[in-house]
Amino acid sequence: MWAVRFWRAVVVGLIVALFHGAAAAEDLPDLRRGVNLSHWLQYQGRQPVTSADLAAIRKAGFDHVRIPFDPARLGWNPDAPGSAANSWPGLSELDQAVDSALAAGLAVIVDFHPEGALRDRIEKESPVGKAFVEAWRMLAARYAKRPADRVAFEPLNEPQYYQLDGASRWRRLQGDVVSAIRQQAPSHWILLSGTRGSSIAGLELMAPLSDPRVRYVFHFYEPMLFTHLNAPWEPFLSEPQGMVGGLGYPSDSPQALANFRVLPGADAKAANDAVNQYVAEKWNHSRIAQEIAKAAAWAKRYQVKLVCTEFGALRASLDSTSRNLWLRDVRSALESAGVGWSVWDYADFFGIATATGNTSSTADGAVIPGDSQNPARLLDAGSVAALVMDVPPPGLLRLVER
Numbered sequence: 001m002w003a004v005r006f007w008r009a010v011v012v013g014l015i016v017a018l019f020h021g022a023a024a025a026e027d028l029p030d031l032r033r034g035v036n037l038s039h040w041l042q043y044q045g046r047q048p049v050t051s052a053d054l055a056a057i058r059k060a061g062f063d064h065v066r067i068p069f070d071p072a073r074l075g076w077n078p079d080a081p082g083s084a085a086n087s088w089p090g091l092s093e094l095d096q097a098v099d100s101a102l103a104a105g106l107a108v109i110v111d112f113h114p115e116g117a118l119r120d121r122i123e124k125e126s127p128v129g130k131a132f133v134e135a136w137r138m139l140a141a142r143y144a145k146r147p148a149d150r151v152a153f154e155p156l157n158e159p160q161y162y163q164l165d166g167a168s169r170w171r172r173l174q175g176d177v178v179s180a181i182r183q184q185a186p187s188h189w190i191l192l193s194g195t196r197g198s199s200i201a202g203l204e205l206m207a208p209l210s211d212p213r214v215r216y217v218f219h220f221y222e223p224m225l226f227t228h229l230n231a232p233w234e235p236f237l238s239e240p241q242g243m244v245g246g247l248g249y250p251s252d253s254p255q256a257l258a259n260f261r262v263l264p265g266a267d268a269k270a271a272n273d274a275v276n277q278y279v280a281e282k283w284n285h286s287r288i289a290q291e292i293a294k295a296a297a298w299a300k301r302y303q304v305k306l307v308c309t310e311f312g313a314l315r316a317s318l319d320s321t322s323r324n325l326w327l328r329d330v331r332s333a334l335e336s337a338g339v340g341w342s343v344w345d346y347a348d349f350f351g352i353a354t355a356t357g358n359t360s361s362t363a364d365g366a367v368i369p370g371d372s373q374n375p376a377r378l379l380d381a382g383s384v385a386a387l388v389m390d391v392p393p394p395g396l397l398r399l400v401e402r
Contacts, residue, residue, distance in 0.1 A: 031307050034064035034342035041069035046368045047347045054104035061388035065101050066342040068113035078131035085131050086138040107150045113157040133176045140184035148187035161195035167205040170195050191217045200295045208302045219310040223283045230317035232364045240274030249322040250284035285329040296337040312344035328386035352383040
């Protein structure tokens with residue numbers, strides 16, 4: 001009898017262990033911690049990424065990368081007739097990027113990331129919108145054989161649609177894109193964004209689709225006065241971000257104004273008004289968590305899951321202590337809300353890595369590797385600690401359905 005009881009206990013124990021193992025696997029958040037590989041397949045391609053970069057990203061504890069690509073840079077011409085619109089000479093670059101990341105043990109978000117003028121045409125010109133749908137039909141077919149649990153599609157970066165009917169118009173076009181993707185890749189994950197630049201406000205205007213293999217995304221850069229301080233492009237050069245320097249974080253702490261100054265030639269009243277508002281709004285971990293809770297409440301209402309596919313703060317114009325505190329607070333708030341994330345970015349203006357050795361600078365001040373074929377970079381220890389501290393490097397995290 002004791003033998004029967006013994007083996008019964010063993011069997012029950014195995015069943016319990018298997019059950020808990022399965023439950024633990026199901027509890028693993030998908031797309032937990034990632035990095036945006038910006039300016040690799042965008043614009044001039046000034047930040048090339050190598051297998052060494054990808055290995056370093058994986059070793060640091062990140063589980064996925066988001067690969068923003070500018071379709072025009074890869075050869076998409078939405079005005080070309082018929083199938084010619086989808087004869088992209090540069091698509092092999094995207095193939096190589098996706099496959100290199102997968103080989104490094106990283107999941108991949110394929111992010112359709114056009115420049116503003118082309119994005120506006122997609123939104124406002126019906127023929128270009130139709131070409132956009134067909135482009136995704138082609139892309140889905142092209143990547144359908146890549147693992148469905150490791151490759152996700154993000155149809156459009158930061159859709160605008162600020163008009164009163166914007167959310168409904170974007171929903172129709174987004175629905176057409178999802179249908180086109182599903183005809184070619186029925187099991188791959190799709191990451192859908194709301195309007196208004198993928199803001200939380202735009203997400204709250206969104207009604208989810210019925211597709212069960214969809215995640216919903218938003219971006220987070222609040223407070224913009226801090227995260228985009230001295231950004232070397234418009235509109236920020238003409239706004240308070242271009243008028244002040246030395247701003248710290250949290251905004252309700254002594255370091256917020258310890259090195260604050262109004263820049264020469266700036267509108268002192270506009271600058272001081274913006275800084276006073278920054279201080280009054282008390283941007284700290286609690287305030288950030290309150291903002292992210294709005295997105296989490298929307299997700300709970302609709303019983304869907306979220307990924308924050310961009311958040312970041314400029315590196316050159318911020319002191320490293322304040323910047324890393326902000327990164328830590330956003331990361332912590334996202335994870336407490338059950339939201340996966342991809343930090344913006346790897347090695348450009350917002351980078352968590354810097355080029356080393358032989359470097360040069362672009363006209364707008366970005367530091368780039370001197371040798372584009374063999375770029376040398378170093379991950380910033382403080383930024384990495386702010387993003388992945390207290391968590392052991394994860395195993396391969398899959399986009400498994402819950």
